Amino acid sequence: MPPPLSYPALKLVLEYLDVKKRYHITSRNCALQKIDKKIPLRVGTLIIWKDSSVSLDDLEYSAEYTKRKINREELLKIHVVNEKLKKYLEERPNIHVDHVGIYSVKFYEQVPVKLNLITNKLHTFCCSDFRNSLPMIDSRSFPLKKLKLTQEESIDVDHPIIHTTEDVIFQFSKRNELIRGIEKLQRKKLTIQNIMNGNVDAVRIIKDWMKNGREIGTEYLLYFPFNVGIKGVLKDLKREFDEFRNNLKGVNVRFLKRAPRFSIPMCPTLKIIIYGTEIQSKDRTVYQLVLKVVSTDE
Structure with a gap:
């Protein structure tokens, strides 16, 4: 033995x-x-779904069993198993998670299992405010490596976590919800996905960059699911910055056909270049608008 x-x-x-x-x-x-x-308990992916379930890889706590049409004895048996798992998880001083996904949680009180999580990546989807999930995230997680916010309501970007996270992605689930204060955001890199009508004011962003400056290499990538969306934003940019239209010779990119491109001076040594392009994803084409600060020598 x-x-x-x-x-x-x-x-x-x-x-x-x-x-x-x-x-x-x-x-x-x-x-x-x-x-x-x-x-330490280590988990690859932890998903919280409404007030219904918490899954840690393939281990799941579910509150949905109360809605099943089963006899009282079976219901009690499931209840005991679930409560045992809940106690096990809540007694952990912390859980190390690579990726945390929080879906459709409007308030922290909704979360069926109260956890303390140390994580690299946080994604909130259709939550009223990503800040409601922060009581679960241990302070040792910050700065995060990745933060992705998909919200039904407008996103307020003036938050230390958004300022300090390495990779930030904003994503929209419906139109006419602006990102408040995005033009004042002092990030070098930012990705905004699934942009629909009324989600982003690119003109306001560029005007703030021109007025207050940004460091070289600052780059915002704006993704649109439909051609009509990027064309609408480019139309707004053309109306405001038509005098700065430029073919951007020397930029090695396949530009969006028949779409205006811009080179806007920001200071004697820096300029903002703006152009559209197509990106082929797994199952469809998306349209990308690039806002980038480069040297005037480029």
């Missing part, structure tokens, strides 16, 4: 064991439970 694992070896095995296997193994062994609480 092989000798038992030493504590350091057992700790290492448990820490990197699949979360579902780890839960089922430790929940059946009192000795392991004492050790387990001291060892």
